[in-house]
Amino acid sequence: KQEVTQIPAALSVPEGENLVLNCSFTDSAIYNLQWFRQDPGKGLTSLLLIQSSQREQTSGRLNASLDKSSGRSTLYIAASQPGDSATYLCAVRNAGNMLTFGGGTRLMVKP
Amino acid sequence: DTAVSQTPKYLVTQMGNDKSIKCEQNLGHDTMYWYKQDSKKFLKIMFSYNNKELIINETVPNRFSPKSPDKAHLNLHINSLELGDSAVYFCASSRQGEAEAFFGQGTRLTVV
Numbered sequence: 001k002q003e004v005t006q007i008p009a010a011l012s013v014p015e016g017e018n019l020v021l022n023c024s025f026t027d028s029a030i031y032n033l034q035w036f037r038q039d040p041g042k043g044l045t046s047l048l049l050i051q052s053s054q055r056e057q058t059s060g061r062l063n064a065s066l067d068k069s070s071g072r073s074t075l076y077i078a079a080s081q082p083g084d085s086a087t088y089l090c091a092v093r094n095a096g097n098m099l100t101f102g103g104g105t106r107l108m109v110k111p
Numbered sequence: 112d113t114a115v116s117q118t119p120k121y122l123v124t125q126m127g128n129d130k131s132i133k134c135e136q137n138l139g140h141d142t143m144y145w146y147k148q149d150s151k152k153f154l155k156i157m158f159s160y161n162n163k164e165l166i167i168n169e170t171v172p173n174r175f176s177p178k179s180p181d182k183a184h185l186n187l188h189i190n191s192l193e194l195g196d197s198a199v200y201f202c203a204s205s206r207q208g209e210a211e212a213f214f215g216q217g218t219r220l221t222v223v
Contacts, residue, residue: 034212043201043216089154091212096166097142097205099212101154 002027002094006102013080014110021075021105023090028068034099035064035075036089044089048075080109114138117202117215124192125223132187132218134202141207143185145177148199148217157200160185161207192222 003026013019023033032051036044048057048064050073056065063076077084087106091099115136124130136143145157158177159166165177174190189196202215 032210036214044203044214046211046213049211087152091154093212096159097161097207098144098156098159098166098168099146099203100156101146103151103153 002030002092002100004090004092004100004102006088006090006105008105009103010106010108012108012110015080015082017080017109018076018078019080019107021077021088021090021107023073023075023102025071025073025092025100027092027094028071029094030068031093031095033064033066033073033090033092035062035073036091038087038089038104040086047088077107080107082109082111084109114213115202115204115215117200117218119218120216121219121221123221123223126192126194128192129188129190130192130220131189132200132202132220134185134187134215135183136202136204136213137183138204138213140204140210140213141182142205143179144203144205144212145185145187146201146203146214148201150198154201157187158185189220194222196220197222 007022034049035047050066061078066073087104089104090102118133142161148154176188178186199217201217205212
């Protein structure tokens with residue numbers, strides 16, 4: 001059974017800092033890994049999708065890496081802004097086409 | 112042009128009632144899902160459905176059932192609602208295989 005863990009559970013940083021969110025998973029037989037953002041009371045917005053054959057993906061100030069063999073992914077956010085404040089969710093897709101989510105990291109970027 | 116839309120956004124109902132949540136996607140995806148986010152914000156898969164196969168998470172009570180009138184819709188029916196069913200329910204869709212999943216805005220269900 002796949003288990004996904006995200007560390008830290010919560011993070012508070014001053015504006016402008018670079019930061020790293022961590023995600024680990026127990027079963028390395030994944031098809032892909034997806035990072036989402038969830039604002040309070042809102043739905044999930046897809047940020048980055050990394051296929052199992054890829055090592056990283058970049059979108060603007062976001063960079064996600066994947067080390068499938070060790071069961072780890074990181075989401076790097078450069079030059080953080082108050083608008084980045086949200087919960088960040090990591091999810092992996094195994095056979096059966098379904099996503100298993102981590103518990104999320106609540107990020108607060110202070111002006 | 113909402114890609115995945117759910118209705119209603121909020122639903123308050125009494126214990127014992129039967130209710131439905133509707134989901135529609137206009138992305139041409141062949142697979143749709145329902146996820147449940149509990150009070151601790153953990154998201155868990157409930158169902159995965161394409162026109163060939165329904166996969167059910169074994170932890171989901173049989174009071175919950177998905178109904179798909181066509182490829183663009185996957186509605187969630189819940190019978191005999193219980194207090195513990197209170198949660199936010201998310202619909203999602205994707206293409207089969209190594210595909211990105213897109214989520215709806217969620218339906219906050221409150222059972223009183």
